[in-house]
Amino acid sequence: MKVFYDKNSFAEYITTQKAQHKTIGFAPTMGALHAGHISLYQEAKRANDIIVSSIFVNPTQFNNPEDLEKYPRTVEDDIRKLEDSKLVDAVYVPRVEDIYPNGMDRKHYNFGGIENEMEGAARPGHFDGVGTVVEELFVQVQPDNAYFGEKDFQQLKIIEKLVEVLDLKIKIHGVKIHREESGLAMSSRNMRLSETEKNASALIFQTLKRVNEWFRVISVPEIKTRVEEIFSTEKMDLEYFMIAEEGTLKEVDFFSTDHDFRAFIVVNVGSVRLIDNLHLD
Numbered sequence: 001m002k003v004f005y006d007k008n009s010f011a012e013y014i015t016t017q018k019a020q021h022k023t024i025g026f027a028p029t030m031g032a033l034h035a036g037h038i039s040l041y042q043e044a045k046r047a048n049d050i051i052v053s054s055i056f057v058n059p060t061q062f063n064n065p066e067d068l069e070k071y072p073r074t075v076e077d078d079i080r081k082l083e084d085s086k087l088v089d090a091v092y093v094p095r096v097e098d099i100y101p102n103g104m105d106r107k108h109y110n111f112g113g114i115e116n117e118m119e120g121a122a123r124p125g126h127f128d129g130v131g132t133v134v135e136e137l138f139v140q141v142q143p144d145n146a147y148f149g150e151k152d153f154q155q156l157k158i159i160e161k162l163v164e165v166l167d168l169k170i171k172i173h174g175v176k177i178h179r180e181e182s183g184l185a186m187s188s189r190n191m192r193l194s195e196t197e198k199n200a201s202a203l204i205f206q207t208l209k210r211v212n213e214w215f216r217v218i219s220v221p222e223i224k225t226r227v228e229e230i231f232s233t234e235k236m237d238l239e240y241f242m243i244a245e246e247g248t249l250k251e252v253d254f255f256s257t258d259h260d261f262r263a264f265i266v267v268n269v270g271s272v273r274l275i276d277n278l279h280l281d
Helices: 007-019 035-045 065-070 075-085 118-122 126-141 150-166 188-192 195-200 202-214 220-232
Strands: 002-004 024-029 050-055 090-092 145-149 171-175 237-245 261-269 272-280
Touching (some): 002 007, 007 024, 007 090, 007 126, 024 035, 035 171, 050 075, 050 126, 090 126, 118 126, 118 150, 126 150, 145 150, 150 171, 150 261, 150 272, 188 272, 195 202, 202 261, 202 272
Parallel strands (some): 002 090, 024 050, 050 090, 145 171
Antiparallel strands (some): 237 261, 261 272
8 A cells, every 4th residue: 555645746646547547446534534434445446446545634624723623633543544454555645735735725616505504504614625625636636436425415415516516527426324333423523432422422323213213204393303302301412403305405394205305413422523314214
C-alpha cells in the first residue's frame, strides 16, 4: 500500500494507473477510521482494479471551530488499519494547501434544495464545504466509482447531486450502515462516548426499528409523538426526529404508496451528537 502526503506525487501515481486503463474505486474519509469505513473498501474491491482512500479533516464543512478542534486526528493508526485490511492500494493524505491552494473559501452549489433540509438547516454552508472538498478530491483522484456510507444519507444524496450538476463520469455507490453489536451506527464520534453512554445509545437504533414496525400502521404525527416520549424518559437529548421522502429529503406528515421513506434521528448523548437513519419498509 502506497501513502502519499502531497498532491504532486499522488498525481503521478494516478496518471500511471490511468495510463494502464485501471479502474479506480475511491472512498474519502476524515480519518478516525472504524469498521464502517473498511466496509466501503470491501464494497469497492468487488468492482475496481485500484482502491484509493483519502484522509483529510476538511475545515470548510465545520460551522463550529470548536468541533473542528475536537475532531479526532489519528492518521498513523488510520494508515495501519488500511494496511491491515489488505483492501487499499493507495492512501492520499493531502495538506490543506493541496486542497485549498487559493485559501479556504467554500464554493457555492445548487443542490436542488436538499442542502437546506435536516443537517443543512442546522448547519448553514456545511454542504457547500462538503461539495468543495469532494469536488477537488474527485478532480485529483479521477475515480470511476466512489463509495459513501448511508449513515450520512443526506451527504450521500448531496454527492449524487454534485456529480449530476458537474456532469462527472463517476458512479456513486451508497453502502449500508455498519453497526456495532448493539445496533449503534459506527461513527468516529463513538470513541468520545463512555461505556455507559455507548450502551445507552443502543436505544437509538432500537427506536428506529420500532418506527419501522409502526410505519403505515399508525400516522406520522403519532409516530413522532411516540419517539419523543421514548427519549423524554432518557438521559439523552432528542435533537430531532423526522420521516422524509428519500428523493427530496422533505419531511412528510402522511404516507403515500408511490414514494420511498426514511426515518432520520439526531440524539445528543452528553456532548456527543449522534445521527442515524433507517429505510422504512
